[in-house]
Amino acid sequence: MKFFFLYLITFFSFTATLYAQNACIKGKVVSQSGKESLPGVNIIQANGKGVFTDHAGLFSICKLEKGTLSIILSFIGYEKKIIENIEINSSEAIIDLGKIELKETSIQIPEINVVSTYSSDNIFSNRQTSTSNTISKKELELTRPIGTEETLKKVAGINVSGDMGISNRLNIGIRGSYPRRSEKLLVLEDGSPIAPAPYLAPEMYYNPPTDRLDGIEIIKGADILTYGSNTMYGVVNYITKLPPSKPTLGIHLSSGENGYMSQLVTYGGTWNHTGAELQILNKSFDGFQENSPSNIFNTTLKLYSEISKKQSIYFKLNYHQEKSKASYSSLTPFTYNLNPKANPFDADDLTTFRYAVDLGHHLELNKNWVLSTKIYATQFQRDWWRQENTLIKAKTAKLYLGEEIINERYSYLSEQTFGDNDWIRVGRVVNGRESTRARNRLFKTAGFQETVKYNWQTGNLSGKMEIGGKVHLEQFNDIEITNDSSRFARSGKLVKDNKFTLWAASAYIKHTLSYKKINITPTVRYENIEMHRFDQLAISQNPLNNGTPYFGSTKNTFNTLLGGMASSYHLIQNDKNFLTLYGGLYQGYTPPTSGFGFLSVNDGLVNSKPKEEDPINIKPETSFNFEAGTRGYLMNNFIATQFTWFSNNISNFYSAGRSEAFQSLGKINISGAEMVMQINLHNLLPMGKHELTLGSSATLMKSKILGGTILDGDLLKAKHTDASKQEIIDKINAAPLGYLVYVNGANGSDSLISRPLETTDFNNIKKIEMVFGQNGIKNNHVPYVPQRILNFSVTYSFKGFSIGGNYNLVESQYTDYINLNNETAEGAMGKLPSYHTLDASISYHFLTSEKKWLKGLTLYMSGKNLNNQIYMASRLHRVASGIMPGGFRQVIGGIKWNF
Structure with a gap:
């Protein structure tokens, strides 16, 4: 293993020397405030020829003649910088300019110039005091996600609970927030809210296609207080593509x-x-x-x-x-x-x-x-x-739906045998019509x-x-x-x-x-x-x-x-x-x-x-x-x-x-x-x-x-199996002060039952209220x-x-919230x-x-x-x-x- 490692170092070192056969200048361009790498910076020589920095902010200009050189660095949202009198003393000189800092203009728009998303070297944003995560332009270009959930699943603190393959509707939780339609989060595009109605209806029925994005910034902690509603868990800021430096x-x-x-x-x-x-x-x-x-x-x-x-x-x-x-x-x-x-x-x-x-x-x-x-x-x-739609037992499908509907849309049921817990979801049929x-x-x-x-x-x-x-x-x-x-x-x-x-x-x-x-x-x-x-x-x-x-x-x-x-x-x-x-x-x-x-x-x-x-x-x-x-x-x-x-x-x-x-x-x-x-x-x-x-x-x-x-x-609307019924009964009996169980009373009103329950009691239960706290249910998870x-x-x-x-x-x-382990028959x-x-x-x-x-x-x-x-x-x-x-x-x- 030691010799293999030495071989790798030798191979990569030898490969590097192949590119040092003429005069070059090189360097790395970073932001002055956060020292974050800046890809796409335009670097122009006096003769008009130029290059752009790569995804890590690195650049090199080669095939240079001996003499004195000046370069101009420009990037949208940053002050122009001129480096003069770069001395090239030999035809094989390699001059490293080191880190070159560009100063942000005071009129830069921070929500669209999120520097931390420019380079894959940056995993957090230096403009945030509290916790942040970034997804870079390079990562999006390499992975080519078909939806944002695909890339957000990699971010620490995020749980994806999908309901559609390409995440046209975003379903994520941050630090334990309820993930359905990301309704507990604030989601922005270039700093502006994009939920249909961020207060009244924050459900994410619109989610920008990843093809339009240059990066994603996730913000947590006290910094989110400056952004708007839903400041409990986190903010997702989609960064759309900036105009290129040249046409x-x-x-x-x-x-x-x-x-x-x-x-x-x-x-x-x-x-x-x-x-x-x-x-x-x-x-x-x-x-x-x-x-x-x-x-x-x-x-x-x-x-x-x-x-x-x-x-x-x-x-x-x-x-x-x-x-x-x-x-x-x-x-x-x-x-x-x-x-x-x-x-x-x-x-x-x-x-x-x-x-x-x-x-x-x-x-x-x-x-x-x-x-x-x-x-x-x-x-x-x-x-x-x-x-x-409605739920029916699979064995009654032909009788409920009719032969024509079965053959058109439920052919997967053919030649199957069905049990009592086999339910299917079908279109509701009334008078022969859906x-x-x-x-x-x-x-x-x-x-x-x-x-x-x-x-x-x-x-x-x-x-x-x-x-x-x-x-x-x-x-x-x-x-x-x-x-x-x-x-x-x-x-x-x-x-x-x-x-x-x-x-x-x-x-x-x-x-x-x-x-x-x-x-x-x-x-x-x-x-x-x-x-x-x-x-x-x-x-x-x-x-x-x-x-x-x-x-x-x-x-x-x-x-x-x-x-x-x-x-x-x-x-x-x-x-x-x-x-x-x-x-x-x-x-x-x-x-x-x-x-x-x-x-x-x-x-x-x-x-x-x-x-x-x-x-x-x-x-x-x-x-x-x-x-x-x-x-x-x-x-x-x-x-x-x-x-x-x-x-x-x-x-x-x-x-x-x-x-x-x-x-x-x-x-x-x-x-x-x-x-x-x-x-x-x-x-x-x-x-x-x-x-x-x-x-x-x-x-x-x-x-x-x-x-x-x-x-x-939904607890009593679900189609319970024997296993899920028994699990609920066992939970009630194990913590009787944590469950208020009501059954149909003699006069038709709800009657609170206080005795230990049998599985046979389940079908008579009309309502269950779960009481959490010191004297009730103590160890359930969100x-x-x-x-x-x-x-x-x-x-x-x-x-x-x-x-x-x-x-x-x-x-x-x-x-x-009842923390069922066993699955109900309708799922x-x-x-x-x-x-x-x-x-x-x-x-x-x-x-x-x-x-x-x-x-x-x-x-x-x-x-x-x-x-x-x-x-x-x-x-x-x-x-x-x-x-x-x-x-x-x-x-x-x-x-x-x-x-």
Whole structure:
């Protein structure tokens, strides 16, 4: 082994000398503030010839003659730098300029110039005091993810609970947050919120295609107080592509298994400090299951201009359209085991349209003061016709559905034998016909934000103060239409017509004090929210309607004051080593949504159906969060690492999950550790142009429900097996004070039962309330919080060639608050088994070629879930859906060409 290692060093050293046969200058370009690598920097010689820095910020200019040389470095968002009088004394000289620092312009827009995502060397963001993670442009280019969940699963602290193969609707949790539609998180694109309605309806029914992204930034800890609503768990900021430094036409074509096809055309460049780019994307996919194709069309116009040394503007327009046969219904255990690709619901149709505009302006008032203005607006329309479904025993399918329907869509049942616990999900049949229900929604949001930044310094003491204020408006229309004539009918009877409006005003102040190696950052945030609900069907039938704007509406208002403190200490700080200790504590909150924002609370007890005289007074869910950790780059970035311990204590907890709500407000704790390490062997060993990187991340979590009483609306609707019935009875008998069990009383009312239960009692149970706390249920875990998530990766590159692989392991996790181990017969409840995935990618980029038309060409192939291990991804929609499968293999190949 020792001789093999010596051989590798000798081989790489010899290879490196092959490229030192003429005069060269080389160096590495980094940002001045965070020392992060800057790829894509334009470096021009006096003769007009130039190069760009690579993904690690490195550059070299060779075939130089003896003499004196000057170079000019320029990069959008940074001050131009000129290096003069570089002496070249021989024809074989190699001059290393070392690290060249570029200073950020004070008018740089931080949300779109996220430097940490530029280079694969950066695993966290130096602009954040608290914990952060970054996914680089190079990683996205190598792995070619077909959806953002594919790449976010590698990030420490994130748990993916998919319900669709290419993550058109994002389902992730951060540090134990409920993952369904990522509704507990704040998701941004270039710093602007992209959920249909971030307060009223934060569910992620829009998720940007990865083809448009240059990187992703994940922010946790006290820093998220400055960003907006949903500040309890974390922020995901998608970074879209910046305009290229020189005029470029890009064509990106890819295709793969399961009818996957993607076509992206871009044109843009930078002219006199103004960068602009137009992107047009069309993407189609047949889906992993039957009857599940989707098509996406997305176009974006992006412009950034430094109109002077003291002013910059940013403008972005986006149009997004999706047409999918997206189904809400999924698999029972019987169907999952028999055919996980089965989907008989051919009449489900989802259509979305999104229009968005962002406008930003930065103005340097003087060297210490910068004023930033942002205006954003979106309109998102979601029309979703879903076939009405029901559960039947498989052995009754032919009788219930009829011969014709069986032959058309349930052929997988042929020649099967069925047991009593074999259930299937089918279209509901009434009078021989199936039907659909439309759940159509229209969202409109707009916001105006003003931020002032002030920098000062006195001796060794300096400060950065940031004051921000925002006004945010939302309107959400929610209608439902039914029909019973045909499952393909697209009109019918209006049965629901609700409108919601919201007005939110917020302000924050953040002040970072720095003294030598110590940084302390206190932050305070205030929000005032007013929301209204209109039952427009009921209002239309009210003869007393006097036409006033808020007639018949239900109103809720609340104020929230949040505080936080983050601190850091630079333990080591020099050219080759950077190690920081950091910590923070802050208050987080998730505001009430349209679903639970109009409830009444009296002495901690929630009234979910308040009468007219009951006050509407439910307040936000709140948390007290703490974290501490260390991060840094060691041995000239041979090792990059980040380790964090965190603890989130959440109170006033109501919205536990789908069909799960606390009747008396709950308390939970989620704590754990996040570890990230990247070993860049090429930064230690003499490997020349060879690069070898090993990466790993680990998430360790534990959770506990500390208090509250919860009612699970699906617990008794589920189709229980003998095993799940017995498990529930055993849980009740083991902790009788933790379960309030009601049966049908003699007079028809609910009767509380206090004796030990037998399995035969189960069918007589009408309601079960779970009581958590010291005298009740003590050791249950929060759903969708696996104890361990592990990820390992390896990447090798040489010149334009790159190859990499990734292994991901997610341990088992509960999906309900009762913590059922045994699965119910329709698949809505029960523990999810652990699973693992294996991905690999290979690409070649023609860096140098005698043929000019090859220079901008990249060829690649990428395989996802190569082990083809089908696993249970989630039970997110519970009784309404069942098991959502994942793990289907997908191989794609493509060509990318920049002219």
